[in-house]
Amino acid sequence: xxxxxxxxxxxxxxxxxxxxxxxxxxxxxxxxxxxxxxxxxxxxxxxxxxxxxxxxxxxxxxxxxxxxxxxxxxxxxxxxxxxxxxxxxxxxxxxxxxxxxxxxxxxxxxxxxxxxxxxxxxxxxxxxxxxxxxxxxxxxxxxxxxxxxxxxxxxxxxxxxxxxxxxxxxxxxxxxxxxxxxxxxxx
Amino acid sequence: xxxxxxxxxxxxxxxxxxxxxxxxxxxxxxxxxxxxxxxxxxxxxxxxxxxxxxxxxxxxxxxxxxxxxxxxxxxxxxxxxxxxxxxxxxxxxxxxxxxxxxxxxxxxxxxxxxxxxxxxxxxxxxxxxxxxxxxxxxxxxxxxxxxxxxxxxxxxxxxxxxxxxxxxxxxxxxxx
Numbered sequence: 001x002x003x004x005x006x007x008x009x010x011x012x013x014x015x016x017x018x019x020x021x022x023x024x025x026x027x028x029x030x031x032x033x034x035x036x037x038x039x040x041x042x043x044x045x046x047x048x049x050x051x052x053x054x055x056x057x058x059x060x061x062x063x064x065x066x067x068x069x070x071x072x073x074x075x076x077x078x079x080x081x082x083x084x085x086x087x088x089x090x091x092x093x094x095x096x097x098x099x100x101x102x103x104x105x106x107x108x109x110x111x112x113x114x115x116x117x118x119x120x121x122x123x124x125x126x127x128x129x130x131x132x133x134x135x136x137x138x139x140x141x142x143x144x145x146x147x148x149x150x151x152x153x154x155x156x157x158x159x160x161x162x163x164x165x166x167x168x169x170x171x172x173x174x175x176x177x178x179x180x181x182x183x184x185x186x187x
Numbered sequence: 188x189x190x191x192x193x194x195x196x197x198x199x200x201x202x203x204x205x206x207x208x209x210x211x212x213x214x215x216x217x218x219x220x221x222x223x224x225x226x227x228x229x230x231x232x233x234x235x236x237x238x239x240x241x242x243x244x245x246x247x248x249x250x251x252x253x254x255x256x257x258x259x260x261x262x263x264x265x266x267x268x269x270x271x272x273x274x275x276x277x278x279x280x281x282x283x284x285x286x287x288x289x290x291x292x293x294x295x296x297x298x299x300x301x302x303x304x305x306x307x308x309x310x311x312x313x314x315x316x317x318x319x320x321x322x323x324x325x326x327x328x329x330x331x332x333x334x335x336x337x338x339x340x341x342x343x344x345x346x347x348x349x350x351x352x353x354x355x356x357x358x359x360x361x362x363x
Binding site: 021022024025039085086090094097100102104108109110111115116125126127128131132135141144145147153154156159160162168170171180181182 | 194196197198200212216254258259262263265266267268270272276278280281282285286287289290291293294300301302303305306311314315319321327328331333334337340342343346349350353356357358
């Protein structure tokens with residue numbers, strides 16, 4: 001039995017669905033591979049923006065490749081906008097998920113740093129002062145302010161941190177959402 | 188018309204994410220005193236049910252072989268889990284991110300705050316003390332005779348996983 005969809009007004013057409021899944025997984029894997037190789041050569045300054053660019057470009061190239069007649073003749077073309085969208089939704093979901101996970105890879109969480117460092121000491125453990133010095137040396141507040149400046153969320157004007165339009169929008173979104181779910185923000 | 192069901196299969200991760208968000212907001216507003224993470228897990232499960240149901244329902248209306256249905260199911264569940272992870276991270280930012288808290292602090296002060304004032308509000312030493320206390324309270328660390336000892340916990344496993352990922356992605360030269 002051959003796999004196919006019935007297309008209105010054009011009878012039946014052979015569209016192997018495993019193909020859509022395989023193309024979607026292959027594109028995401030290719031994007032990850034491109035990023036992995038590029039990072040081995042040089043880690044860019046604005047890593048999140050670079051990741052979004054790489055994943056988006058791979059998706060566009062994949063879509064373009066799947067619309068080529070030669071690729072379609074070989075049985076690996078995508079048919080119709082819904083198949084393109086299916087691949088696009090999967091790829092975008094994976095891209096955003098990876099970007100979120102990457103932020104924890106890019107910048108180590110202080111809590112995770114403490115846990116790993118204490119675990120490395122084994123049965124000897126660490127004193128509270130030692131742990132405090134480890135994290136204090138990394139100055140979490142300064143790091144975050146630098147990150148906000150780098151992401152253009154705030155600007156430093158005469159010793160004052162001033163919200164940019166982008167920062168104001170994000171602050172409003174987070175404030176609105178936290179009130180919607182009755183959440184108290186932490187830190 | 189069988190073809191009309193394919194868009195339902197395609198859009199099922201998006202519908203499932205919408206279910207996740209709406210369920211989470213509704214449950215969070217109804218149960219104020221419960222753990223926020225419990226409501227997130229429950230709403231994520233509601234979304235998972237929706238993505239599986241819609242994919243199976245859509246595939247059932249299409250003349251597909253079983254392995255094709257499995258492939259669509261795997262594709263849609265993976266996409267939904269990634270979207271759910273994004274939503275979880277967004278909510279987690281609202282709840283725990285120091286950066287977002289500082290952003291909101293500046294916003295609440297009218298859009299500008301002195302660096303000194305921020306430094307006093309978020310003193311490094313008190314934040315570190317809070318963080319260590321939270322890890323001890325959560326059972327991730329044990330404090331005995333003034334020394335901190337490691338406990339086997341899921342958080343430690345996650346920390347080790349991220350150390351490995353950092354090494355894998357950034358290479359052996361990465362500081363870990």
